[in-house]
Amino acid sequence: MNHISPSLPMGRCTLVGAGPGDPDLLTLKALKAIQAASVLLVDDLVSDAIVAHAAPTARIVYVGKRGGCKSTPQAFIEKLMLQAVQDGENVVRLKGGDPFIFGRGGEEVEHLRAAGIEVEVVNGITAGLAGLSSLGAPLTHRAHARGVVFITGHAKPGADDTDWAQLAATANALRLTLVIYMGMRGAAHIQQGLLQGLAPQTPVAVIQNASLEKQRHAVTTLGALQATIEAEKLASPSVIVVGDVVQGVAAWAAAPAPAQHAA
Numbered sequence: 670m671n672h673i674s675p676s677l678p679m680g681r682c683t684l685v686g687a688g689p690g691d692p693d694l695l696t697l698k699a700l701k702a703i704q705a706a707s708v709l710l711v712d713d714l715v716s717d718a719i720v721a722h723a724a725p726t727a728r729i730v731y732v733g734k735r736g737g738c739k740s741t742p743q744a745f746i747e748k749l750m751l752q753a754v755q756d757g758e759n760v761v762r763l764k765g766g767d768p769f770i771f772g773r774g775g776e777e778v779e780h781l782r783a784a785g786i787e788v789e790v791v792n793g794i795t796a797g798l799a800g801l802s803s804l805g806a807p808l809t810h811r812a813h814a815r816g817v818v819f820i821t822g823h824a825k826p827g828a829d830d831t832d833w834a835q836l837a838a839t840a841n842a843l844r845l846t847l848v849i850y851m852g853m854r855g856a857a858h859i860q861q862g863l864l865q866g867l868a869p870q871t872p873v874a875v876i877q878n879a880s881l882e883k884q885r886h887a888v889t890t891l892g893a894l895q896a897t898i899e900a901e902k903l904a905s906p907s908v909i910v911v912g913d914v915v916q917g918v919a920a921w922a923a924a925p926a927p928a929q930h931a932a
Contacts (some may be wrong), residue, residue: 813846853905
C-alpha cells in the first residue's frame, strides 16, 4: 500500500505525447507541459530536439523501452512516476507518438489513479499518421478506405498471436487501411497471414523514423513486403501501412513539378 507523506504537497502528473519526433509537430499544450515540468521521464524514441524544450532546472530521467533492446521495466517506471508525484514534483511522462496508442499510457493512468492521483493526458501525433502523411497520402479516402485499423505486430508475451488472416479478410471486405506498429521483426509472418485475405498486389508502404530527417521509406506490394524490407535494409522503428490508400504515394511522386517562371 502506498503512503503519502502529509508534510509534502502533492505533485501532479501529465502524460505527454511527443509525436513522431519532429519538434515542429508538438502541440502547444505538449510544449507548455514540457517547459513547466520539474521531472521528465522520457521514452527512448523521443528526440533530443524535443527534450531540449525542458527547463534547465528540470530533472530528466531516460526510461527507454524498445523491442529487442534492454528496456526499463514498466513496473519501475510506474514506481518512479508515483514517487515523484508524492514528492511534490510536476511530472511529465514524455512518450513517443501518442500516450494512448501503443504507449502503455492506459497502464500508467490506472496505476496512478489506484494510488489516488489524477493524471492529465496530452495527445500527440502518432507515427502511423505522420509517416504516410509525409509521403503525401491519407489513411482514409472515400474511394479507397472507409476506415483505418491501428494494430501492433508485437503481441504481449504469453498472449495469443493476432489472426492476421482474419484481419486481412475483414480489411478486404470493409475496405480498411491497416497500420502495423512494431511489426518489423515479424514482417514475414505478418505478410504470410495477410496474404490469406488480401491480394499480393495490395499496396504497402514501410516508413522508418517517421518525420525525422533520417526518415526512410519504401513503397511495395504485400507479396513483396519481406523481400523489400531486406533489400532496402529497413529496420525498427518503422510502421507498415497496408491498403489502397498507399497508391496516393505513387500519385504524389508522379505529379509534375510546378512550372518555373523566369524572373
